[in-house]
Amino acid sequence: MDYPKSVPSVGLVNGQFVDEDPIAGKPGSLIPATWGNSVTQEILNVVQAAGMAPNEASNNQLVAALRSPALFMTAPQFDGGRSAATAEFVQRALGSHASARGITAATQLTLADVGCSIGLGGNTTYTVTLPDAAAPTVPSGATISLHCRNNAPVTVASKTGAQISPQGGYLASIVMNNGESANFVKEAGMWVVYGTAALKYSASYAAQFGTTGYQKFPGGLIMQWVMGGSDVNGNMSVSLPIRFPNAVLAGVADEGNPPGWGGGNVTVWSFDGNNSTTTTAAARVRNVMASSVRAEPGLSGRILVWGY
Structure with a gap:
């Protein structure tokens, strides 16, 4: 759509229509029928596309058509075309949940x-x-x-x-x-x-649960627990479920079968950090009786150890 520049003697000034000026003796611009019909049809096309019946007495049908949901329909959910997006489509596609x-x-x-x-x-x-x-x-x-x-x-x-x-x-x-x-x-x-x-x-949260097991933490700390029995010297060394990548930090040990304590004795366990490695956990146990303290073989023990 454009001004009728190709029509001879249409009387455009600077490319636009002008009014007649009788005093100055200047004629007004002509509006060719073809151009007038074209402009009218352009507007009618929009009005009719919106499902409205043209009304010669109405002066607001074009704006009503442009606001009509018949023209500005929300595109399908995953539409990737270049059509104008309604507010409904934008809300559904971005930001808040639909x-x-x-x-x-x-x-x-x-x-x-x-x-x-x-x-x-x-x-x-x-x-x-x-x-x-x-x-x-x-x-x-x-x-x-x-x-x-x-x-x-x-x-x-x-x-x-x-x-x-x-x-x-x-x-x-x-x-x-x-x-x-x-x-x-x-x-x-x-x-x-x-x-x-x-x-x-995530590998950072990997775990194994059971009598023997471990739990990893995202900061790098690993906790492991094992059970075993003491040897003839009252020492216990048990393989860990997984290897500590760097080092053992600390641990604790205790009796694996507390109901086995007697009325005149108790076992005392201690985590053995010096003999623990990145693959084994060590502990020592002593049987404390009324009159003596001795290493005790075959006692059940548990170790909780942590490292990184």
Whole structure:
């Protein structure tokens, strides 16, 4: 659309229409029928596209059409085109979550849950299944936020295969406990997990639980515990579950079977730091009786040792 510059003798001044000036003897500009019809049709196209019937007596149909939801529809959820974005589309795509809802039973999540904040409530265990991360309909960057307030563990599972990646691993499911939260973000065909629910899958939090075990902490501290028995000299040396990368810091030792104490004796254990290494923990035990203190073989002992 432009001024009718190509029409001969249209009478434009500096490229625009001017009024007639009888005193100065200057004629006004002409408005060709083609140009007038074109301008009118341009406006009518907008009015009709908004689903409105043209009304010759109305002077505000164009602005009404421009404000009409028929013209400014919210684009589909994952639209990546260059059309104008409504406030609804922007809110759904960026910043605040698009919506929030709660789950208390086994649920299959869908594309409608992308961008949502979902609370996992209840008192019993159940499984929540994520959309198929391999499906092309799930765009890269799609995010589902889960936070667990269930009094029992909730399993979050892949729809197919090992599509969940906490801390670089590839798992078919992870477990969320009360108070944990996680953002599941589609990256390279996987649901990558960010949040507190992913921490227990980190090598920095690795653990082994049992009579013998260990717990790692992200600052580098490692705690280990072992059980064993004393030799003929009242000494105990037990292999650790894992090697300390650098050094042993300290430890404590105690009786592994306190009910074995008698009325006239008690055992006294001491952690032996001098003979402990990055792979073994050592302790000494003495049997204290009313009239003597002696090394005692075959006593059950426990050692808790920490290092880094």
